[in-house]
Amino acid sequence: xxxxxxxxxxxxxxxxxxxxxxxxxxxxxxxxxxxxxxxxxxxxxxxxxxxxxxxxxxxxxxxxxxxxxxxxxxxxxxxxxxxxxxxxxxxxxxxxxxxxxxxxxxxxxxxxxxxxxxxxxxxxxxxxxxxxxxxxxxxxxxxxxxxxxxxxxxxxxxxxxxxxxxxxxxxxxxxxxxxxxxxxxxxxxxxxxxxxxxxxxxxxxxxxxxxxxxxxxxxxxxxxxxxxxxxxxxxxxxxxxxxxxxxxxxxxxxxxxxxxxxxxxxxxxxxxxxxx
Amino acid sequence: xxxxxxxxxxxxxxxxxxxxxxxxxxxxxxxxxxxxxxxxxxxxxxxxxxxxxxxxxxxxxxxxxxxxxxxxxxxxxxxxxx
Numbered sequence: 457x458x459x460x461x462x463x464x465x466x467x468x469x470x471x472x473x474x475x476x477x478x479x480x481x482x483x484x485x486x487x488x489x490x491x492x493x494x495x496x497x498x499x500x501x502x503x504x505x506x507x508x509x510x511x512x513x514x515x516x517x518x519x520x521x522x523x524x525x526x527x528x529x530x531x532x533x534x535x536x537x538x539x540x541x542x543x544x545x546x547x548x549x550x551x552x553x554x555x556x557x558x559x560x561x562x563x564x565x566x567x568x569x570x571x572x573x574x575x576x577x578x579x580x581x582x583x584x585x586x587x588x589x590x591x592x593x594x595x596x597x598x599x600x601x602x603x604x605x606x607x608x609x610x611x612x613x614x615x616x617x618x619x620x621x622x623x624x625x626x627x628x629x630x631x632x633x634x635x636x637x638x639x640x641x642x643x644x645x646x647x648x649x650x651x652x653x654x655x656x657x658x659x660x661x662x663x664x665x666x667x668x669x670x671x672x673x674x675x676x677x678x679x680x681x682x683x684x685x686x687x688x689x690x691x692x693x694x695x696x697x698x699x700x701x702x703x704x705x706x707x708x709x710x711x712x713x714x715x716x717x718x719x720x721x722x723x724x725x726x727x728x729x730x731x732x
Numbered sequence: 733x734x735x736x737x738x739x740x741x742x743x744x745x746x747x748x749x750x751x752x753x754x755x756x757x758x759x760x761x762x763x764x765x766x767x768x769x770x771x772x773x774x775x776x777x778x779x780x781x782x783x784x785x786x787x788x789x790x791x792x793x794x795x796x797x798x799x800x801x802x803x804x805x806x807x808x809x810x811x812x813x814x
Contacts (some may be wrong), residue, residue: 464800467781501761508754510747552782717768 471551474585476539476702481588481604487529496547497526504552516612522548537605537701543585544723546704549572550578559708561721566714576723586702596688603663603692605699610655617651620644626728656689657681659696699702753810768792 466686479488486494499507503522512518519541523533526548528538536544549557556575563570594601606614624644626698631637657678663671681689706723761777764785775784 498781498783500779500781501757505754505757505778505780508750508757510750513750 463701466656467497467500469497469551469718471496471547471582473543473547473582474587476543476586476588476704477537477605478587478590480590482523482531482535483695484531484535486531492528494527494544495549496544496548497551499526499548501611514615516525516608516615519545519608524527526551533610534607535586536608538608538611538700539586539588539605541608541611542704545725546578547582550582555579558721559721559723561708561719563712563715563717564719565712565715565717568712568717570712572713574710576706587702588699588702592695592699594692596684596691598666602664602665603659603695604661604698606655606659606696610658613651617648618699620635620647620651624648653678653681656692656696660692764789767796 463622472495474493494703499522503525506518506521521546522535523530527544557578559574559576561572561574590602594603621730627640637666660677707720709720711718761774762781765774
């Protein structure tokens with residue numbers, strides 16, 4: 457990027473943040489600055505409009521587009537560890553609309569229910585980014601499994617899987633035992649199982665055997681994942697979910713101006729509402 | 733009303749709200765094209781940041797006010813700001 461003669465004619469990076477992953481766990485590592493940060497540019501009007509397309513939000517195409525546009529140092533947004541996504545989106549928000557984030561809050565006191573807007577400053581949040589360890593391993597019997605955090609691509613798949621789960625619930629509600637019902641149910645279950653297996657395979661990048669021989673071939677790892685027992689699967693999943701908790705936690709705290717009821721509301725960095 | 737139906741209606745309402753917001757966004761850009769007398773195309777504006785469009789709109793408003801005031805002065809009228 458820095459060799460491009462058109463650089464001075466491009467949008468400028470105006471916000472620099474540290475990534476929780478420190479640039480680790482990407483297949484194509486991001487182009488970090490000399491002090492290990494990533495530069496972020498403001499959204500264009502075109503990006504803003506892309507975030508108003510429901511289907512593009514649902515399948516994450518809008519998120520990929522915005523990250524590609526505002527953070528070209530990240531070569532493939534699909535590979536981003538999910539822990540980095542919220543930080544980058546928050547930085548894009550900061551670069552586009554400034555330091556203040558308006559948060560609508562409704563008082564939790566049943567008799568009050570007063571609605572008010574509160575201001576949350578973004579800079580202090582971006583100054584306290586939690587960091588991931590450089591390497592995560594899970595010991596499974598005599599194997600050492602090296603895992604990376606769940607990426608944005610897998611997170612999208614999990615979201616689609618949640619919809620599949622709803623379809624299963626609907627099938628069960630109207631279940632009459634017909635062949636068609638049974639097939640629908642089986643198809644949905646198979647889709648979820650396949651998707652889970654793919655997600656875990658993407659997270660495992662090395663399996664080390666007792667003799668220190670390492671298996672790094674994705675196809676061989678996928679085959680191994682397809683044939684592991686439930687306990688191994690759960691051990692890996694547990695570690696992945698533990699890594700998933702290392703994210704920026706943004707909350708608005710205060711008390712209701714009307715009834716003085718204290719509140720603490722987390723802000724969900726949800727792409728579908730965050731930029732609105 | 734079943735839970736599924738209620739969920740469906742919530743999703744539908746959110747989609748409609750988003751569609752309306754997108755339409756508003758497009759309308760604002762089209763307004764900018766019109767009020768700048770086509771100096772910037774819709775595609776130019778799609779590449780700009782919201783802050784740049786805000787500055788552009790302010791500058792064009794100032795320009796139009798100055799031009800209006802100059803035209804009125806030439807015609808012997810005095811423009812007074814209330």
